[in-house]
Amino acid sequence: MKKQPFSNYIIRQMRRQIFIFFVFATLLAFVFHCHRPAATAVHFEAERIPYPRLSDYAFFAGVLKKLQPNARVLPYEPITPLFTDYAHKARFVWMPEGVQATVDKEGFIQFPDHSVLIKNFYYPADFQLPEANWDMVETRLLVKRGGKWEAFTYVWNDQDTDAELNVVGDFKGVSWTDEQGRARAVDYAVPNKNQCKSCHNRDKELLPIGPRVRYLNKALTYPDGATANQLERWQQAGMLAPGDWAAQFAPVADWDKPQVGDTEQRALAYLEANCGHCHSPRGPAHTTGLYLTTDYADSPTQLGFCKSPVAAGKGSGGRLFSILPGQPDSSILVFRMESNDPGIMMPEIGRAVAHEEGIALVRAWIEGLDGGCR
Ligand code: HEC
Ligand code: HEC
Incomplete structure (x- = not known):
């Protein structure tokens, strides 16, 4: 047997180790890829908004119509809401990291740039079982950019898999069984862009309506199971400036709770x-x-x-x-x-x-x- 020089031996050993390293690295990369959590960050590139589809923002994880909020997307609810043809609504707020909202002297929440308010409209097939089966209709956004709010709406497709930007308005036939078991139907109107401003209009400027201390000052149960006052939860999440806002602005009554308000x-x-x-x-x-x-x-x-x-x-x-x-x-x-x-x-x-x-x-x-x- 011919004797190999020692240097060859070293080279072979090195090759083997490099080979093993690559096998491991590939395996690791593969494992990480499979276990990578679903995207948890909201997509927000100010100059590209409005995106063509609701899913482009990644406000929600998993099946879109289940509206499971992604990181920093917080559900909220006004004490007494606006009536719109019996539609059910799911509202959320998103703000980028490191910024927070303040409160003005009338108790309106003042949001930083690049905040988004999200309002989803849907009809459960049976209002007595609102979580069983529901028809998504529309998702409205208010986006703050360059110090100004802009209004956009997204209309859901028939399969409820995604929603597309709409500026001209639309009609959608919806039907449901109400709490008394009656069959109801309505030609639901999706507002056009100008109509948003007919209501979202304070001193002729397009502005949010619901985020105001006296409307939010109540407890809500969050997706993590915790129940907390909404203002406190916003503060805990770093989204609202510290301060005892709740003490300064008494909550409005809940129109639908006779046991609480006269x-x-x-x-x-x-x-x-x-x-x-x-x-x-x-x-x-x-x-x-x-x-x-x-x-x-x-x-x-x-x-x-x-x-x-x-x-x-x-x-x-x-x-x-x-x-x-x-x-x-x-x-x-x-x-x-x-x-x-x-x-x-x-x-x-x-x-x-x-x-x-x-x-x-x-x-x-x-x-x-x-x-x-x-
Ligand atoms: C999108 C804006 C808007 C909303 C929301 C709205 N209104 Fe009006 N309302 C108007 C305008 C504009 C007028 C004046 C023109 C007219 O009379 O149609 C008016 C006039 C009225 C008048 C006549 C007032 C007067 O003295 O001449 C009454 C009463 C009234 N609204 C009641 C209501 C009630 C009750 C609600 C809620 C259930 C309501 N409005 C919601 C815009 C609105
Ligand atoms: C008939 C009046 C009316 C019209 C039209 C309207 N909104 Fe609103 N909207 C309201 C009121 C009142 C609230 C607050 C109460 C609530 O959420 O129930 C609200 C809430 C919202 C919210 C949640 C944040 C906030 O301001 O409270 C968003 C987002 C929103 N609207 C977007 C839109 C967009 C986009 C359009 C147009 C496509 C539109 N709205 C048309 C009356 C209106």
């Missing part, structure tokens, strides 16, 4: 959520002088008591006052809430059917008022 508090909270964004001194209906927010609880004239309409005609239905205390049937406010005529109905956009339960509450409040008008 009829007047609940009716005013309902009117604030459904009308107050337009009917306030800073809203687009300010010229009516009809201010439907809890701030005017002690100002009957601004709330519409014995107030003559600015323009008589069709919208008043022959009635003389916005609210005739004690007489809901003679109050323009109720007449316009009950109407589905586009030239009469209030709110003037955002619904196709009247909200029976909300109307019943406002009727009960007006019925219980005394005084009449002279």
